[in-house]
Amino acid sequence: MRIKHRSPIAWQSFFPELVLLSLWTGLYAPLLLYWCDGWINKTISIEHEYFSHGLLGLPFAGYIAWERRQSWQKLSNVVKAWEAIVGLALWLGSLVLYFGTLPDLVNLSLPIGLMGLCLWLKGWAGLRLQAFPLLLVFLATPNQVPYLLAPYTLPLQQFIAGTAGFLLMQFGMDIQVEQIYLFVNDRIVEVAPYCAGLKMLFTSLYVGLIMLYWTGVWRSQVKSTIFIAGIVLISVAANIIRNTLLTYLHGTKRNVLFHWLHDSWGGDLYSAAMLFFLILVLRCIEFWNLESSEIESFGIELEQEGSEASGELL
Structure with a gap:
């Protein structure tokens, strides 16, 4: 031994x-x-x-x-x-x-x-x-990159404020929107530069980069492009929904819930839920491409069988 x-x-x-x-x-x-x-x-x-x-x-x-x-x-x-x-x-x-x-x-x-x-x-x-x-x-x-980007987020702030105001109007709330300010029930809500969703976007793109590497999807340029574009759209949409909720809570004087979602761990929970949704999106992209490849291979098999059958008839 x-x-x-x-x-x-x-x-x-x-x-x-x-x-x-x-x-x-x-x-x-x-x-x-x-x-x-x-x-x-x-x-x-x-x-x-x-x-x-x-x-x-x-x-x-x-x-x-x-x-x-x-x-x-x-x-x-x-x-x-x-x-x-x-x-x-x-x-x-x-x-x-x-x-x-x-x-x-x-x-x-x-x-x-x-x-x-x-x-x-x-x-x-x-x-x-x-x-x-x-x-x-x-x-x-x-x-200091976020500080340098803050002055250029005004169009995004205006878009978020306008969209949040439009959504709240659909629920019958009396609301006015002026630039980045929302007036509801004698209260003012400001969509500040740091509320424009840059932090959520940075985090989403960073985690998305890790997910692309971990799953190996980064090898496919098409899959990666679709996923990155989905991250941007989901991040913007999630931030609009969050600002809409914050405006509603502040305007209806639900101060405890407002501070929970704005300052406390409610915001972290909201971000975690959005990141979990990104996992589902990536899995759907992988599944869709898998199904597409299976359909293509199935079509090739049918063509081969058809050509063989035609050869036998000849």
């Missing part, structure tokens, strides 16, 4: 990278804990709260990177000079940003440093291998 011992060569070659990754994780642990605490307890700024989808995306990015560890080890440790120089420059630059005083640059130092490590250690091949996890990390990094 022979006892096989696993060769330690692979671990020895991977050991420096594990040490570097451990030091990197310890360095950024306080920042990651700050993000998670702010997202969960809503103690972070409004703009940075838009990136709360990182609670799901960051662990998933780590899982994907861990799943690809064998492919990572198989990559050559010999990198080109420009790859090593650019990678090292990005990594050192991220450290400078991390110890700086600007919060957004401190945040962005995380994905920049990870990109630098991939280039420095494994070159362009390593960066390509970890491209999707890096994308998830970058899209979950809090920054």
